[in-house]
Amino acid sequence: MTTHSLDTVASTLERLARIGGTADGGVTRVAWSPELFEAYAAVGDELRALGLEVEIDAAGNLLARWQSGSGAAMLVGSHLDTVPSGGRFDGALGVVAAVHAVRLLKEEGFEPSRPIWVAAFMDEEGTRFNAALFGSRAFVGEDVHGLGDRVDAAGTTLADAMAAAGFALADVAQANRIAQIGSYLELHIEQGPVLEAAGLQIGVVTSIVGLRGYRIRLRGEPNHAGTTPMSLRRDALAGAARIVLELRESARSRGSTTANVGKISVEPGGANVVPGLAEFTVDVRAATPEAIGEWERTVDEVVRRVAAEERLDADVEQTFALEPLELEPALVDTVERAAVVVGARATRLPSGAGHDAMVIGRHVPAAMIFVPSRRGVSHSPDEFTEPDDVEVGMRVLAETLRLSLRPE
């Protein structure tokens, strides 16, 4: 054993957190930045030291290949980019856990029946160019050329940022390697409070929730707040308030679904004027196509009924649609068995956030492993996962690889 192998996942994460580290204890490694490529170099060195072939592909994904056995590879990945002043665990933990899982398997002389690839996908977060999941989308062969003219806050286009880092948007189709992949596994922090609250160490993710986004406009009549009798008002904000509460009740009564109104504006916006117009967003999420369909009907029904009762005109516009993804049942079972072997306290749960697995998992069987997030905090310097939980997560990842890729 080398001294290197005495490293824990937590100590590697600690080293990585200094690359792009910020004064508030966070990490800033946005897409295509020098800091991100510095992190690639650090992780790439570790993977090379383990005997893997390392490259950065045409879409800026860090890829490492353990060419063992035959057939399509099992890909283990996540991302090393962060939001500005983000946490040190989001994404990075999945990549570092993959490195240590490979190290563990190598040390015990395990010879996988199929190749194992490790990936850090470019720009999962989408924070700089609003081009989230750029790398994994290119990896599965989606056409991402159209994103090239998106600009960051400084006015730099994505195409120019790629060029500055030594990449060409025109070459990005070369990153399509999905045909060489047989399955996908991703470890990630939960970014929610469920595991911690239940005293559990591992979340066996069953699905990634789908989402519908809406912009809703309610039109009533602006009028004098003192002289218009209550019974004659057409108050757009009062109607909006009823809808907000009804959607909340609807989500609460069904469980495992969420509804959120995160943005609202009211016109004309005077303290002594009855609101004539209310415009607000609705974000509803659920884990199955049936539940998403039910949400579509519910949003429509609630808005129409409340608008009619409040004598308002309603306009419902769907602005965003993302289908839920059911993870591969057999691979999910394997993750669950791996958790039993490792002796981890585990439960099944859906993921409320999107991940690279959502993109890759539409093409090949995929599964995800969650570890707890303290107080559910993420995208913040306060993001934290206990070192013990981090280590258990890595061991479940390694055991899943062992169970999936046993030599014949």
Ligand SMILES: [Zn+2]
């Ligand atoms: Zn992430």
